Amino acid sequence: MDQGEVMGASETTPRRLPTAVIVLAFVLLLGFLAMIAWGLRRSMSGPISVGDRVPDIQMTTFDGQTIHSRDLAGKVIVVNFWASWCKPCEQEARELEEAYQYFKDSGKVVFLGLAYVDTEPNSRAYLEKFGITYPNGPDLRTTVSQMFRIRGVPETYIIGSDGRLAAVKIGPFQSTQEIIQTIQPLIQ
Template structure:
C-alpha cells in the first residue's frame, strides 16, 4: 500500500517538474531572444502581418527625410528635395498588395481635396511587381493623379526602412519626418489628422 502511494507521489512530482520545465522554456523563447519583434503588415493579404526586428521602426520624427531621385511612371525625373517647403505624404506600395489597393481610393480622395496644401508621392516598389505594365494599368484604371516614382532597384527600402507595404511617411515643409511612420492602409481621416499636425 505504501509503495503504491510512494510511486504515485513520485509520478506526480515528475509530471509537475516536466510541466514546469515546458513553461519555463516557452517563456524563455518568447522573452529571451536577442531581438524583440514587432508585428507589421507585410502586404501579403488584407489582414496580413509579418515579423520585423524592433530596430526597423523607421525614420523617427525630427529626422531628415533621405533625398532621392527616381524616374516617374511618365518617364520624368522626380527628386524629393524639389518639394522642400511643401508638406509631403510619401507612400511605398505595389499594385497587387491588398492593403495598398484598399488605401489607394482614400489617398486619391484626400489628394483631390488637399493637393494645394499637400503633395502625395506614391513610390512604387517595382521589384515586387509581376510586370512593369501592371503599374500603369493599375494607375490608369483607378484614375490616380498623384506622382508615382518607380523604385526599380529597391534603392529606398534601406534608407526608408521599408519592410512591408504599404509604408507611409509624413514629411514637413522643413524636409523632416514630422509624424510616426505608418505601416498598413490609411483612410481619409487618418491622413487629415496627420497633415493637420504638420508644419
C-alpha cells in the same frame, strides 16, 4: 664572447620603437575601428525615425519626370510605398487619391507614390484601376525603400515642410479623413 666581454659596435641589439609611436598607432587603430563600427551601426539601424531629417528622395515617374524631394523644400511630402499585388494597398488607394485631391490646390502638400517590387505594366494598370493621378513611379533597385527600411507594403512616410519625418503609417489608412487629419497639422 665571455661573460665579462662587452659587445662591440659591429654587433647590433634590437631597437625598440618609442612608446609614443606605439601609443599613437594604437589610438589611430581604435579611432578607425570606432568609425567603422559607427558606420555599420548607422547603416544597420532601423528605419528613419520620426524627427530625423530625410535624405533627398529621387524618383522617376512612369511618365519620365524626375522628382527630387530637395526641390520640394517647404512642402509637406507624402511618400506612399505600394504594389499592384498588395491587397491592403488596394484598401487605401482611393483614399490616398481623395486626400491628394483635397490638398492639391493648396500648393503645400505633394503626394508621391513608389511601386515596390512590381512590373511597370501591372503598376500602370493599378494606377488606372484606382484613378490615381498624383506622381507615381517604380522604386528602381528599391533605393528609396531601402532608405526608409520598409518592412512591407503599404507604408506611408509623411515629411514635414522642415524636411524631417513627421509621421509614419505602417499598413493601410482606414479612411480619407485619417489621411487628412495626419497631414493637416503639418501645413503652415
